[in-house]
Amino acid sequence: MAELIDGKQLAKKLNAETKVAVDELKASGITPKLVVIIVGGDGASEIYVRNKHRKAEQLGIISEVTRLSATISQAELLEVIETYNQDDSVHGILVQSPLPSHIDEPTITRAITPTKDVDGFNPVNVGKLYTHSALNFPVSCTPKGIMTMLKAYHVPTAGKNAVIVGRSNIVGRPMAALLLNASATVTVVHSQTKDMKAYTREADILVVATGIPHLITGADIKPGATVIDVGMDRDEEGHLTGDVEFESANQVAGKLTPVPGGVGPMTIATLMQQTVELAKWSE
Amino acid sequence: MAELIDGKQLAKKLNAETKVAVDELKASGITPKLVVIIVGGDGASEIYVRNKHRKAEQLGIISEVTRLSATISQAELLEVIETYNQDDSVHGILVQSPLPSHIDEPTITRAITPTKDVDGFNPVNVGKLYTHSALNFPVSCTPKGIMTMLKAYHVPTAGKNAVIVGRSNIVGRPMAALLLNASATVTVVHSQTKDMKAYTREADILVVATGIPHLITGADIKPGATVIDVGMDRDEEGHLTGDVEFESANQVAGKLTPVPGGVGPMTIATLMQQTVELAKWSE
Incomplete structure (x- = not known):
């Protein structure tokens, strides 16, 4: 019988460490904030987003969920992302997959500023990963x-x-x-x-x-x-x-x-x- | 006996195609221009740079070789690169390796604007490669x-x-x-x-x-x-x-x-x- 790798237990431990890091950051005047953008959204997306929101709140991270209509244009979505890119109170931006077919997902991925790209999907972060950069950068x-x-x-x-x-x-x-x-x-x-x-x-x-x-x-x-x-x-x-x-x-x-x-x-x-x-x- | 892959012959063919592309671009008013920056430079670097320069000239590409002192500061080198980044007549910028040890090569690599990164080393281009992007981008x-x-x-x-x-x-x-x-x-x-x-x-x-x-x-x-x-x-x-x-x-x-x-x-x-x-x- 294999030794089971208990992801639930390990996640609990990691979350506890994250909670400590959140408290330390707060003490230094920074409250981490995550923005999750959901466009249209099916049942599965809703569940994922809800789980992320709940976990963030548990850990003291400010979680903002922005629900946009499935009929939003790509230009409008890019504007919403840019608003969060410019907002210094926001540290992580995530656009929930899947997106409606009229929106080009790679374009959206590139629009999230690399320093807030909490999913690690922006090519510049992928490039840092693939060149084994010594800098700090997010990873999938x-x-x-x-x-x-x-x-x-x-x-x-x-x-x-x-x-x-x-x-x-x-x-x-x-x-x-x-x-x-x-x-x-x-x-x-x-x-x-x-x-x-x-x-x-x-x-x-x-x-x-x-x-x-x-x-x-x-x-x-x-x-x-x-x-x-x-x-x-x-x-x-x-x-x-x-x-x-x-x-x-x-x-x-x-x-x-x-x-x-x-x-x-x-x-x-x-x-x-x-x-x-x-x-x-x-x- | 193996079939030999004749790189010399193939390069000749590719260069002939490039020459045609250069002529077409020139007819549309664009003369491709490559800038090669050499810092200090040993004998091997000099040979590489000379070969690139000669080949570019043969093909009708404007080749500019910028020789900088081995004692140039990183900030000064970054300024030189930025000048070429801003220069619309320049299409490709290459900083010849190796660099003196007081210069951080990854920083230099990131400084070359991705659209002129003829070596394809900038992380944003590497990221496009590694995510199999459908866009146009340079590759090593x-x-x-x-x-x-x-x-x-x-x-x-x-x-x-x-x-x-x-x-x-x-x-x-x-x-x-x-x-x-x-x-x-x-x-x-x-x-x-x-x-x-x-x-x-x-x-x-x-x-x-x-x-x-x-x-x-x-x-x-x-x-x-x-x-x-x-x-x-x-x-x-x-x-x-x-x-x-x-x-x-x-x-x-x-x-x-x-x-x-x-x-x-x-x-x-x-x-x-x-x-x-x-x-x-x-x-």
């Missing part, structure tokens, strides 16, 4: 949270064989960059990879972020490997499940994140951590 | 030139196993990004990788950029693989040689770049190509 929260998990569970990275399944800008690519910066040997496999499982079976660290339920089973995992499941999928009965088939993976992996209770809670805790870091760096 | 010339070589020699990338040896910001990392964007399965190995050659032996496309003469021999290459040697090393007798041991690699590889006459000529031809692209995009 899910992979950053995964690095925190690996550290907390004493998973070495230098010289280890890390395989990332999926090449999204939100998880796969920044995860690869973080692990490369941490001196792992890094392979990115994806939908066009031939014999993907030949790679996953060799991974000391396996991060799976595809959105395909149970793509990876125990047979695809190296015995003793650390397996990070980023999936938030629904099984046939509508239950939340991961990209990794838990029961069989649990027999083979050395360390394993459950779904739910693994990566998910760490992503939101990392968002809070990063909001406070942005506030601190703004000093 | 050596890996961009390698992509041109792969295309010219009809080397497929999608689904192929690409292994990059070396993780520098100039070659290894942007090469990995370009190949990932081209749907290869991409592995980056480096000095901390355990059993590096277990990876190189599986590569369909192998790009070696380490600066270690003859690190890779025929025994480390998959039969039929495409091998790109970025090395510009000196052997014990002082002759130019690559990171790949040519004679043995030639027996195993399907396609192979020689040193000299492989990647080298393509890098400078790509720099010219990109200067003209920047001029075109500035319209």
